[in-house]
Amino acid sequence: MASVNSDEWRAVCHKFTNAQNLTLVESRNDPENEPFRSKYKARELLAEIYCALKSFEAGEEESGADSGGRPPTEPPVDGQREAGFGPGFGGDSPAGLRAARLGAIEYYLGVNHVDTEELSAGQEHLMNCIKLLERCSVSSENVSLFIHARNQLGILWAGRNETETSQGFLETAESNYQRYMKEDGSPPTDMTEYFTTEENLLTHQERTKRFELAYTHTMYYLAQVYKNLGETERAATYCHSTLQRQLQLNQFSPMEWALNAATLSQYYITKGLYMEGRHCLSAATVVSDLAGEAPSEAAAQESEAESERREQLRQKRAEIARCWIKYCLNLLQDSKKLLEDSIGELDTDRQEAMKMARRREEDEEEKGRKSALLFGSEDTFDSIASLEEKVCCSLPLDFTEARAVFLVGQNYVTQAKEYFEMDGYVTDHVEILQDHSALFRSLAFYEEDLERRCKMHKRRVDMLEPICNDLNAQYYLMIRRQMMFELAEIYNEMMDLKLTLANRQADSETLDSHTIKKFNHLCSASAKYFQMFLDSLCSPEGKIPEHLEEEVLRPALVARFRVARLYSRLISSSPSAQLENLDKSLEHYTYVVQYCEAHPEAVAAVETELELSKEMVGLLPLKINRLKAKMAANN
Incomplete structure (x- = not known):
């Protein structure tokens, strides 16, 4: 190999520096009609460096230098042709350094081809890098290149949706890092230092930072891989470690980091790990402030x-x-x-037991x-x-x-x-x-005062109802359905609360006219929104669908059941109005029963509602007939 102080070597280093500048700086300014112009120029320089390295190697072999004691004419043993050394040599031997330098150029050529959307050629160069490095043990001379090359192959295969292949490369990179840190741990050579003159070598601190950043990338990519494999807990662990390391190394974009931390919090929340979720969100908020204030509108x-x-x-x-x-x-x-x-109210005995349990709990696990x-x-x-x-x-x-x-x-x-x-x-x-x-x-x-609880539900109506009525049914059908169903349930809840309040306050079983009017208003409003939901399922001609799609099956049958119940609860002094309400109630109960008979697969979705509907289909006709008889007798 040429001396690191020779003119030939300085020329190689100069080409490498130019290639890096073209790739990392000049390429940002490439015109739209030539988006890869600078990277193509960098590729030419990298190819020239590769030829120069091979030329240096050939010259040394001719002179017999570093031949491991073999005469220059003796053929190399298996596995030594490309790198000029055997598998027993450490990476810090001269032959190992030659292999690392050749491997680095293969690596940079591979990344170059990937960046210019030539994936197959990129893969070939990256695999050439891997093959060169496989012949030497992991050492401070080449461990960084080991990890970078496998990271890039992991990304490449993940982009092809070959997740398990990607996983293999990334997990090997991870084990290489862990093995090196356990056996050596000194700041390893950075890949750029293969082509740097002695006076421009990195400090130990900068070497460490770059190496740790490469491993941080490994962890980040593994987090994505495990997420795609459905290993959510493992993915969360790697994501959390990645975020920690980015902060420690001070290598992060504040808003991107903050958003990733906030997203991770959502995983913890779904697992009931609220301490972890809160910490992620608090960190996200604090780090987002590092991005500074948003510019003024002016x-x-x-x-x-x-x-x-x-x-x-x-x-x-x-x-x-x-x-x-x-x-x-x-x-x-x-x-x-x-x-x-069991009826959705606060269980005070359980509440007290949980308070006592919380007071007794030790905080060591939390710490x-x-x-x-x-x-x-x-x-x-x-x-x-x-x-x-x-x-x-x-x-x-x-x-x-x-x-x-x-x-x-x-x-x-x-x-x-x-x-x-x-x-x-x-x-x-x-x-x-x-x-x-x-x-x-x-x-x-949690509110014990039913009047205040009712006001909370009224706040919900006030915020949802205007939006629901204003939304374009053609463009926002699914959203309107959600809101109609929710509004129907809110009014239903308010109706039950008002009735409970009235029964608590009344001296007799008879409700005053104001309470009846309020009760009927809430009852009708709930039925109206349930009916609006059901109408949204009909064809443009207003025809009820013969078959309900799976995503609306339960909501539709529950809405029918609720409407039936609401009509039966309307309070009316007029027998004819009462009869009309009972007829409508029976009609909806009957629909639930008949639909489930015609579509047995629907039974599992509404078992409780179906059982009660069958019961009411049997009872309501008797009540209707008694009312008709009473009306006939009065006439």
Whole structure:
């Protein structure tokens, strides 16, 4: 090999530097009609370097240098032709260094071809790199190249949806890193240093940073692979470690990092790991602030770049706010599931037992979990911890605790709606409103005062009803169906609450006219929205579908059942109106029974409702006949 101080070697290093500059800097300015112009030029320089390396190697073989004691004319043993060394040599031998340099150029050529969308050629060069390195043991001279090459092959195969092949390359990169750190651990040679003069070699600190960053990429790609393989827990672990390492190495884009942390929180939330979810969201909020303030609207109008930056910052912060909403909502809903009795009311005995259990619990396990998940440096720890203190991570067990969670969620609803406005983001805006409604619904569960609980449900009506009525049925059919069904259920809930209140306050079993009027209004409103939902399933001519699609099967049959129940509960002093309501009730109960008889596969979706419908189909005709007889007798 030419001396590292020779003119020939300096020429090689100069070409390599130019190739890197063309790839990393000049390529950003390539014209649209020649998007790969700089990378093609870089490829030419890399090919020239490869030829020069082979030429140096041939010259050394002719002179007999570094032949391992063999005469120059003796043929190499198996496995030595390409690299000039046998499998027993360490990577830090001169022959190992030659192989690493050739492998590095193969690597850069491979990446170059992948970047220019020539995947097969890219794969070939990357595999050539792997084959060169397989003949030497992992050492400080080549371990970084080992990992980079396998990372690139992992990405390439993942792009082809060959997830298991990708997994193999990435897991080998991971084991190479772990083995090297266990057996050596010194800052390894960076690939760029193969083509650097002595005075330009990296410091140990920079070598370490680049090596750790390569391994961080390995972990990031493995997180994606495990996610695609359905190994969600493993994927979350690798994602969390990736985020930790990015902060430690100070190699991250604040908003991208924050959004990834917020997304990871959603996994933890679905597993009931609220401490982990809260930490991710708190870290996401703190790190997003590192991106700075969004440019003012005036500044954004003056500059296209500022306008784009403003839009991105506002959108990503709104998305983080939505993740906080989900955190608060899920925390309330999980608590409700544990505390409710068989009829959906608060089980006070269970509530007290859970409070006692929480007081008895030791916090050692929590401390261990917390130390394993911490993000950030000393500068950000306090900011993250301060934000965490503003919302609990244990399940709320009474109204006071639930209200604290609700208020945090409602604050983030306001933040999210500032960006996701109705004008331009209809679907997102409606989903945020639905989450806000769900927050009220969850809080109402803990409210003992039925009048205040009813007002909470009225807030839900006020936020959903205008939107539902204004949405274009043609473009937002599914969203309108969701809202119609929810509004029907809200009115139904309010109706039951009003009746319970009236029965508690009344001195006799007779309800006053005002209460009856209010009760009937709520009952009719609920039936109206259930009917609107059912009408949305009909053909343009108004024909009821003979077969209900799976996604609407249960909602449609439940809506029928609820409408039947609502008509039977309407209070009327007029026998003819009462008879009309009972007839409509029987009609809907009969539909549920007959549909399930004609479609046996539907039975499993509505077992309880079907059983009650059959019972009412048997009882209602008797009630209707008695009423008819009474009407006839009165006439």
